[in-house]
Amino acid sequence: MKFEKINAIVSGGVSGLGLATCERIVKAGGKVAMLDVSEQHGAEATKKLGANALFIKTDVSSEKDVNAAVEKAKSAFDSLQLAVNCAGILGAGRTLGREGPMATDFFAKVIQVNLIGSFNLIKAAANVMQHNAPNAEGERGVIVNTASVAAFEGQIGQAAYSASKGGVVGMTLPIAREFARFGIRVMTIAPGIFWTPMMAGMSEEVQKSLGAQVPFPSRLGKPEEYAQLVQQICESVMLNGTTIRLDGAIRMQPK
Numbered sequence: 439m440k441f442e443k444i445n446a447i448v449s450g451g452v453s454g455l456g457l458a459t460c461e462r463i464v465k466a467g468g469k470v471a472m473l474d475v476s477e478q479h480g481a482e483a484t485k486k487l488g489a490n491a492l493f494i495k496t497d498v499s500s501e502k503d504v505n506a507a508v509e510k511a512k513s514a515f516d517s518l519q520l521a522v523n524c525a526g527i528l529g530a531g532r533t534l535g536r537e538g539p540m541a542t543d544f545f546a547k548v549i550q551v552n553l554i555g556s557f558n559l560i561k562a563a564a565n566v567m568q569h570n571a572p573n574a575e576g577e578r579g580v581i582v583n584t585a586s587v588a589a590f591e592g593q594i595g596q597a598a599y600s601a602s603k604g605g606v607v608g609m610t611l612p613i614a615r616e617f618a619r620f621g622i623r624v625m626t627i628a629p630g631i632f633w634t635p636m637m638a639g640m641s642e643e644v645q646k647s648l649g650a651q652v653p654f655p656s657r658l659g660k661p662e663e664y665a666q667l668v669q670q671i672c673e674s675v676m677l678n679g680t681t682i683r684l685d686g687a688i689r690m691q692p693k
Contacts, residue, residue, distance in 0.1 A: 439580050444463060444468040445516070446470045446522065447507070448460050448470055448522040449496070449559050450526060450584075451473055452474040452476055453474070453635050454636075456472070457472075457483055460483065464487045473494050473507050474495070475495065498551060499550040499551045504555075508565075518567055520582070523606075526551060528636060529547070529548030529599045530599065532597075540597070540598070545601075548601075548602050549601065556583050556584075560624070564617055580623045581617075581623070582668050583606050583625070583627070584628075585607045586629060587630050587683060587689075593691070607628065610624055610625065614679030628684065628685070630659055630683070631648050631658055631685075632663075633661065634661070652687070
């Protein structure tokens with residue numbers, strides 16, 4: 439799938455990994471619909487990216503919201519070839535904490551946003567993509583999800599987060615197999631320790647300490663490197679149905 443001049447939809451698109459992806463899409467001459475809950479950041483991102491970027495306030499955990507956002511993006515761009523799931527919440531908390539067992543509602547919220555939110559966009563975007571005219575390889579669309587190394591080496595306090603990201607990894611292959619008949623590829627990226635707005639709230643000392651845990655390069659990942667991989671996935675037709683770790687060879691310790 440050619441990345442240049444692509445029509446895309448990106449959840450969590452107004453900050454961090456999502457914003458970097460949107461910037462790369464627009465720079466390549468494409469158009470992008472940015473789905474997020476923050477109107478303030480949405481306005482800032484739209485101003486930064488210009489006329490080829492559309493902000494749609496969307497709660498990805500709401501099927502109704504996501505369906506409406508995808509329909510709005512389709513109407514604005516006429517078609518969609520790329521969907522990227524970047525929306526998510528951290529959801530840190532011990533299963534047995536000082537205040538007692540974790541509330542099931544808290545656990546469910548993390549699953550609802552990170553896992554079900556990703557599924558909501560996958561199915562809504564694919565429903566549009568299946569009607570695209572196929573390219574020479576028979577492709578009609580590409581979907582890229584975001585998991586985490588926590589899906590494989592969850593740390594203490596990450597039970598909810600790891601479960602949600604493990605679910606994203608787990609559904610990648612069966613959905614890719616199902617969508618093969620439509621010519622829609624499905625891939626997942628599992629980032630390691632990346633610089634995101636959540637990291638910005640930490641001290642420089644803590645950021646350096648986290649970066650030093652990465653074997654090579656010994657630093658935090660850059661959102662631009664995530665966006666670069668999205669483009670590479672889009673352009674390489676044999677990448678399908680699997681998860682790529684983007685982590686500098688880090689393997690997380692228990693805590």
